[in-house]
Amino acid sequence: GQNIDQPTEMTATEGAIVQINCTYQTSGFNGLFWYQQHAGEAPTFLSYNVLDGLEEKGRFSSFLSRSKGYSYLLLKELQMKDSASYLCAVRDSNYQLIWGAGTKLIIKP
Amino acid sequence: IAGITQAPTSQILAAGRRMTLRCTQDMRHNAMYWYRQDLGLGLRLIHYSNTAGTTGKGEVPDGYSVSRANTDDFPLTLASAVPSQTSVYFCASSLDSNNEQFFGPGTRLTVL
Numbered sequence: 001g002q003n004i005d006q007p008t009e010m011t012a013t014e015g016a017i018v019q020i021n022c023t024y025q026t027s028g029f030n031g032l033f034w035y036q037q038h039a040g041e042a043p044t045f046l047s048y049n050v051l052d053g054l055e056e057k058g059r060f061s062s063f064l065s066r067s068k069g070y071s072y073l074l075l076k077e078l079q080m081k082d083s084a085s086y087l088c089a090v091r092d093s094n095y096q097l098i099w100g101a102g103t104k105l106i107i108k109p
Numbered sequence: 110i111a112g113i114t115q116a117p118t119s120q121i122l123a124a125g126r127r128m129t130l131r132c133t134q135d136m137r138h139n140a141m142y143w144y145r146q147d148l149g150l151g152l153r154l155i156h157y158s159n160t161a162g163t164t165g166k167g168e169v170p171d172g173y174s175v176s177r178a179n180t181d182d183f184p185l186t187l188a189s190a191v192p193s194q195t196s197v198y199f200c201a202s203s204l205d206s207n208n209e210q211f212f213g214p215g216t217r218l219t220v221l
Contacts, residue, residue: 004151033209041214041215042199042212042213042214042215043152043199043212044212045209045210045211048209087151087152089151089152095206095207096154096157096167096168097152097154097210098151099151099152099153100151101149101150101151102151
């Protein structure tokens, strides 16, 4: 079967750095996405990785290792507005997204 | 219209009733999707359409139907609602199946 694993919840301090991990087992791989979802709102696109390595976009970076079936999202200089759920999704061999249940990130002052 | 819209925002429905959730996008995206999101679970794909005139089944299609008569609209119909269909429903679109998906604001549906 297909499976995406992420921690259910994480807590971090304002101004700090946090890493959210995602491991996957899917039928085929055609890219990995990270989305941010604030409570009661729609998911919004953050990043996309299809090749191994690090993609940096401002305070957010995403890393991929295809051989390990592993990705992480790194958030630097945390702000209170970063409190949200972070969703990992893998595009499978049918070009459909398989989603993890999301990681709820709580930022404390 | 800017982006992708859904209607209604929320709905309470009696079991056995028929219901259509509406989704419209003005980005001229070819691909559109319907997901449901339940607490503790990831988004699950119900149906999708890679281009106008075609549709496909996702992970959880039973009890739902879709149509794609034109590029902009992708309605989701529950023929006879059941309580297990209580969920938040998101419509999404992408330029094509290779690109990132943009989500509508969601419809919160409660079936009693």
